[in-house]
Amino acid sequence: MRVSSLREHYDVVVVGGGLVGASFACALSAKTSAKASANPLHILVTEPVAALQASTSFDSRSTALSYGSRCIYERLGLWQELGPLATPIKNIHVSDRGHFGAVRIDHANxxxxxLGxxxxxxxxxxxxxxxxxxxxxxxFLCPAVIDELQPRPDGMRVRVQHGEGTASENTTTEITAGLVVLADGGKSILSERLGISGSVTHYGQKAIIANIAFEKSHDNVAFERFTDRGPLAVLPLATHQGDxxxxxxxxVEEHEADEILALPEPLFLQQLQERFGYRxxxxxxxxxxxxxxxxxxxxxxxxRPGLVLLGNxxxxxxxxxxxxxxxxxxxxxxxxxxxAAAHDEGLSPGAMTVLQRYIDAQCHDQDATIDFSHYMMRLFSNGNPALIWARKFGLFSIDLIPVMKKTFARQAMGLAERRTRRA
Ligand SMILES: Cc1cc2nc3c(=O)[nH]c(=O)nc-3n(C[C@H](O)[C@H](O)[C@H](O)COP(=O)(O)OP(=O)(O)OC[C@H]3O[C@@H](n4cnc5c(N)ncnc54)[C@H](O)[C@@H]3O)c2cc1C
Known part of the structure; x- marks a missing residue:
């Protein structure tokens, strides 16, 4: 519920009410609120953007939710509202411009x-x-920015700036948290201040996002098309005003992006058509x-004790x-x-034993998914003849060999088998 004042202590403070922070808070609430009356677990979510829908997380992009994600939102009781607003992907068609072979994945199979x-x-x-x-x-406190986190023996001290005015007009409140869930996105100032470094691979590319309208019905097919100048995807959306x-x-390559963004519409459509074809x-x-x-x-x-990073x-x-x-x-x-299980056991949510269980449970999924995305990107955005051969053979064989196709599809659907513990 929206609040304007804060408790002195929360079990869990979620920094960022974007796609991940909000989804996580709903999941934790769903798993703990049923038992809340006897021993409630208090959760705080803070988000700086006053109208949450104006947050960059909820901008004009669309997201392909895997079948596994649908199941998660279903378990949270949110699919009833989300489902009617989402467009089902019945088939996925992966092709390589100018090369023979495609992967076609059908929901019925x-x-x-x-599929998503x-x-x-x-x-x-x-x-x-x-x-x-x-x-x-x-x-749920919004607008509110967390501008400082200080580790304590039993969690974190959290400084919250909240209010609708300028920084000097806003209220600053210090609270404590058993656990801080940092879900403040890929440009996190807080993780930098805590000295958490990361490995970064710059792809030298930008993704141009737009909604497009075309002549034929998409028939609920999602298209992934790889071209010599980078991959492109067209995801099915509901028709709007007959479109x-x-x-x-x-x-696209980073240096081309501005030029492509600035193209007059007919030229943009022409370049896109050349790359996507006439499907x-x-x-x-x-x-x-x-x-x-x-x-x-x-x-x-x-x-870290009292801290976990989530999402971007x-x-x-x-x-x-x-x-x-x-x-x-x-x-x-x-x-x-x-x-939720740790709460039942009477453990602090920020205890390393609890957080290590999380890393042990998710590390294989994280490694496999990161490798899958990186591999797809490297394989399909490269004009190197050896890689062209590899993907020509790869797409062709994935389509013909049912076991490979199923493995590829399960990874894309978010249903790949999970193993635990990082090697
Ligand atoms: C072009 C594009 C297409 C994509 N398509 C897909 C797709 O089809 N399927 C898919 O699974 N993923 C997709 N993704 C990835 C997906 O968008 C991200 O995984 C997701 O947005 C990550 O959400 P997040 O909440 O971690 O971060 P963000 O979306 O960046 O949200 C962070 C939130 O934290 C808030 N915040 C920041 N600092 C503070 C602070 N100090 N205090 C409090 N709050 C703060 C921000 O206001 C924001 O609301 C795509 C990404 C891009 C760029």
Whole structure:
């Protein structure tokens, strides 16, 4: 529920009410609120952007939610609201421009009603904000910025600036937390201040995002197309005012991005058409275009006593394989389950024994998903003849060999088998 004043102590403080922070808080609330009356677990979520839907997390992008993520939102009781707003992906078509071979994955062969769903981030924002507002054991403070974290023997001291005015007009409150869940995104100032370093691979690319309209119905197919100048994806969206719509994610070299963004619409459509081909007929319209720089960033530490990093601050992935949020949702659900169990055992949520259980449970999934995204990106954005051969053979063989196809599909759907413990 929205609050304007704070308790002195919270069991868990979530820094950032973006896609990951909000989803995690809902998961923790769902797993603990049923038992809350006897021994409540108090959760605080803070978010600087006054209207949460205006947060960069909930901008004009769309997100491909895997089938596994749908199941997570279902378990949180949010799919009832999200499902009708999302467009099912019934088939995935992966192809390589100018080369023979494609992977076609059909939902029927995987025994599910859809391989995944495309949700507009703004819709996710509306549903998640409403869930934060009504959760019984969440205090939701917005606008509020956490500007300092100080480790204490039993958790963290947290400094919160809140209010709608300038920094000098706002209220500063110091509180304590058993655990701080840092979900403040890939440009986290707080993790930097805590001296948490990361490994960063710059891909030298940007993703151009826009909604597009085309001649033919997409028939709920998601297209991944690899070209000599970078991969592009068209995800199916619901029709709007009679337009067949899709969400475009077009990866281009960094130095080309400004030029492509500035192209007059007919030229932009022409260049896009050349790369995508005519599977959806003529591409007729493009909406607002925005470019995001792309890199792979992985924090070297995800846990410290009283602290855990979640979402982009822990791992920012290339969006080509659509895995960033999906991985963070799996992390969030596992962390919430372990914190709820620790609460029942009477353990502090920030105890290293509890947080180590989380890393042990999720490290294999994280490594496999990061490798999958990175491998896809390297393999498919390179004009090197050896790699062209590898992907020609790879796509062809993945399509023909059922076991490979199933493995590829399960990873993309967020259903890959989990192992624990980092080797
Ligand atoms: C172009 C593109 C396409 C993508 N497509 C997909 C896809 O199809 N499928 C998929 O799974 N993933 C996709 N992703 C990845 C996905 O968008 C990210 O994984 C997700 O946005 C990460 O969310 P986050 O909450 O960790 O970070 P953010 O979205 O950056 O949110 C961080 C939040 O923290 C708040 N904050 C910051 N500092 C503070 C502070 N000091 N105090 C309090 N709050 C603070 C911010 O206001 C913000 O609301 C895509 C990414 C891009 C760039």
């Amino acid at each position: 995987m025994g599910v009603e859809a 769903y495309v949700a507009e981030n703004q819709h996710l924002g509306v549903v998640l904000t409403a869930a934060l507002d009504r959760a019984p054991n969440i205090d 067949n719509r899709g969400a475009l994610i077009w990866t 959806l007929g003529h591409i007729e319209k493009v909406g607002a275009r925005v470019a995001y720089p792309l890199s792979l960033a992985v924090a070297r530490e995800q846990i 601050v822990a791992h920012t992935l290339h969006p080509v394989a659509g895995q960033g949020l999906n991985l963070a949702l799996r992390d969030s659900e596992v962390l919430a389950e372990l914190l």
